[in-house]
Amino acid sequence: MRSIKRIILAAAVLLLLFLGWLLLGPMPTGVPILEYHMVAEVDPEEGWTYNVPPEDFRQQLDYLQQQGYTTITPLEFMKAKKGKMDLPEKPIILSFDDGYENNYTTMLPILEAHNMKAVVYMATNSIGRPNYLTWDELREMQDRGVEIGSHTANHQPLTHLDHEKQLEEMKLSKLLMEWNGIRTVFSFSYPNGEVSPEMPEMLKENEYLTAVTGDAGLNTFDTNPYLLQRTNIPHPRFGLMEFKLRLLKAAVMTKLGIHQH
Numbered sequence: 001m002r003s004i005k006r007i008i009l010a011a012a013v014l015l016l017l018f019l020g021w022l023l024l025g026p027m028p029t030g031v032p033i034l035e036y037h038m039v040a041e042v043d044p045e046e047g048w049t050y051n052v053p054p055e056d057f058r059q060q061l062d063y064l065q066q067q068g069y070t071t072i073t074p075l076e077f078m079k080a081k082k083g084k085m086d087l088p089e090k091p092i093i094l095s096f097d098d099g100y101e102n103n104y105t106t107m108l109p110i111l112e113a114h115n116m117k118a119v120v121y122m123a124t125n126s127i128g129r130p131n132y133l134t135w136d137e138l139r140e141m142q143d144r145g146v147e148i149g150s151h152t153a154n155h156q157p158l159t160h161l162d163h164e165k166q167l168e169e170m171k172l173s174k175l176l177m178e179w180n181g182i183r184t185v186f187s188f189s190y191p192n193g194e195v196s197p198e199m200p201e202m203l204k205e206n207e208y209l210t211a212v213t214g215d216a217g218l219n220t221f222d223t224n225p226y227l228l229q230r231t232n233i234p235h236p237r238f239g240l241m242e243f244k245l246r247l248l249k250a251a252v253m254t255k256l257g258i259h260q261h
Contacts (some may be wrong), residue, residue, distance in 0.1 A: 029255045030218025031077060032247060033230040038100050039107040049234045054106055056143050056236045060243050063113045064092060070115040073147040074187040074210040074228070079220045082106040095119040095212060095230065096152055097189055099126055104137040108144065120210075121151035121189035124173040150174050150208075154163030159194040166199065170206050186210065193230075200226030214261040216250050227261035229254070 037050035039057045044050075046176070052060070064071075065170050070088035072080075080087045094111075099122035111118055114126050120141065126132040133141075152158065152169040153176070161169065174185045176257075186209040193214020201227050210225045217229030224230050231250045236242050254260055 009209060021185060027251045028048065028218055030220045030223075030229075031072075031087075031091045031093060032218055032250045033095055033212055033228055034246075035212070035214070036107075037098055037230045038102055039110065040100075040102040041106065051235050052233060053152065053235075054110060056239070056243075057107070058110055058114075059240050060233070061110065061116060063240060063243065065114060067184045071118065072210075073117050073119050074149065075147055076208075077219070078186070078216050078225060081225070085246075088089075090209045095149075095189070096120045096204065098123055098155065098226075099133045099138075099151065100174045101131050101133055101137070102132055104141060107137045108141060108240050111146075112144065113165060117145050119146070119147040119187055121149040121187070123151040123155040123191075124153050126155070127204070138177075142183060147187060148182050149189060150177065150185050151189045152191055155191050157192045158199065159193045163198075167202060167206075167222050169207075170202060174206060174208070188212070189215070195227065200224060207213065208218075213261065215261070217254040217260050218250050224261045229261065 036052060038044065038052070039054055040051050041054055053160045067090070069090045069092040071094055071202040072087065072091045074093060076085065094116065096107065096118060099120055102233065103120055122133065124136065127138065128134050136150055150170070150173040154169060156169065157170060158166045169187070177185050187202055188208045188211040190211060190213060195213055210228060212228045212230045214232065215229050216228065216231040218226050223229065229250065231246055233243065233246055
């Protein structure tokens with residue numbers, strides 16, 4: 001019995017030391033990328049977890065501003081990496097997957113009220129379908145400071161497809177948007193965050209500059225630009241505290257070196 005108590009005590013001490021190192025020591029710095037999908041007043045019947053209600057979204061943006069964050073786009077991150085511009089003191093990227101119409105009707109006005117930027121990753125074969133963005137809305141959003149990126153043509157997890165189909169999804173989505181008046185598409189989002197080792201080179205060959213994964217963490221100029229870390233922001237169950245913990249998660253995952261690129 002005493003030996004068991006000693007083992008439990010030793011484990012507790014080690015846990016406390018680990019937590020002290022993790023939370024009290026210096027935290028890593030870098031650019032967080034936050035992953036959103038919908039900003040809608042009414043939760044969808046399916047995909048509830050993907051919706052951040054407008055009031056919660058406003059609170060999150062208020063908090064980011066209070067903490068001194070300044071939004072940038074993936075293209076601006078790469079321009080800074082190449083020495084063509086300077087990053088703000090605390091940069092952050094807000095990203096939105098799939099291209100839901102509420103990104104235009106609800107998210108964009110809130111974003112603009114905070115004088116912030118974002119990137120929308122559009123699955124091109126959804127353009128113009130019910131509840132998705134139209135061509136006119138996409139072009140207008142780009143004119144209003146939102147970067148438009150690719151989320152493939154059909155939103156199929158690329159790791160489930162053969163090489164030719166993967167290439168087709170990457171290539172056609174970019175070409176279709178550029179043929180329809182979207183300025184050069186430089187950024188990509190892997191559907192479901194699923195990526196295989198050869199995909200970064202495939203994207204590079206198709207003149208993309210960046211791509212985001214589903215792995216939480218912080219990004220620096222040493223991060224592989226085709227495997228950028230990104231932290232999911234789901235429907236808040238515990239208000240702003242949950243959002244703060246998500247931001248902390250990005251730093252913790254980087255400090256621990258878990259799934260970092």
